[in-house]
Amino acid sequence: MLPDFTQFNALLSPLGIAVAIVGALGLGSVPLLRYKGFLVWLGDRIAPVSIVLGCFLVGVIVAQFSGEIVNYFHLWRGENNVVIKPSISAADLLVNLLTISALTASAGFAYLCLPTDRMEMRLSSITKTVLLELLIEVKQFDDWYDQAPSAEKMTPACKLINGLLSPRLAIGGWDSLSSTDFDTRTWRKLSKFVDNHLDDSWVRLSLWGLLVGMLMGFICLFFRYFGLHDFIFHPVEFGVVITLLLLNLGIGSLLISLAFGAHRGEVDLRHEIKTSVQNLAPHINVYMTVRRNVEIEEVAVKARDLSVKRNEERAQEQGLSRPRRR
């Protein structure tokens, strides 16, 4: 005999989902604690956190007052004020919403996997793009870096560019960079960009909460099919539907918020990288000019030798072909 949940069902499903999400928030923040405290991290992201928690709060409230809401909006009243049972099956609605949620979760996971790797790739790509905007190819930067004196290699601009181009190889990965390697402003912008990208793990774990919500929805269906709640539009199912709907809206707005935030951070960081590249550009240009002069001189010598050799060959050919005088 299964226990009677009817007394608590109005709150159980949305609250369960909310607990799962908030718990995921906590777990997702653990890797970020090494950068800053959880409360500070949370304070920086108050907007997206508020959106998600607000969505759940609304879901909880709607579930709690779902009976009053459907009565107020006359959701199951037909013509002549006759009260009829609703023809919309909440289970069907729930299944459709669960399908949409599954698609959202799948897209989110596919998009957000390996955030750290993507962050490093992103930084490397931005750096390569900025170099190319000053017509410095990565190969030329590498050649210059290989022969640059140690004093130049240790400048913040050089460490930034070399590190970003190959963060795993150049200076042992992102973890080995520290605030002492850069000036405060550059470090702040770099950190902000990195944090925005590392936020992806938090969103990913929030999507785990979405899956938990979907699981709760399936549990509701289970109860319904086994006849524990012989109804079509039960407040619990209504609450779950609203919660899932709002959760999708919340996750969607969170992703958009992160994208915009990451874009803003990227714009700032791009400016810093460009400034660093512009500081390095004169050194690299001098190196390219010197290298060009050396190469032209080397090739010119070879060209001269080739010309002399060919002249000698022609002279020999002419000497052989000239008839001998008697």
Add this chain to the structure above:
Amino acid sequence: MSFMTITIDLRAYKAMVLEKLRLSQTGAPQVFENSGPDHARVVLSVLVGDCHKTLDIVSGDLVRDVWSAQSIREFLARGGESARMRVLLDDIPGDTIPKSSALFGWSDPRIHVKRLRNPFVAHLCIGDKKHIRLEYKKSTCEASITFGEENGVGNSASEMFNNLWNAGDEIGASERVAEAV
């Protein structure tokens, strides 16, 4: 989406090369380098596009992947009767210009073609004796480019080309259009 990788497309790269050219016309000579056939094609199209009088080229076979026949045509149109193009090829089979060459089928008297008996260590393009592209690594199209340096390096490069030209052997007009027939 901002999470997607940014790549510089070739139009943007061309705009940057054109900016270098513009800077060389208003100020000091501009030196930069390029890698890869795509960037080489862009640089050469900009270089040839700014030439009016002379174009001196040392190339394998002036392959169409890198050299634009349209750019050459436009150069000849700009220069008119006084335009002069000297092409030294160091990687053609025999005395015939292959179909893959941008010069295939051409018989313009303003284009003078010679060939070197053996591949030379570098390839070269000099435009109006002031724009120079020296390709020092032929396999990867790595090259050093200078815009707007008539004296100094410009003179050295011209002398270098003249020496190579002297070492080259004539290709007759009939051989140049043999494949077309």
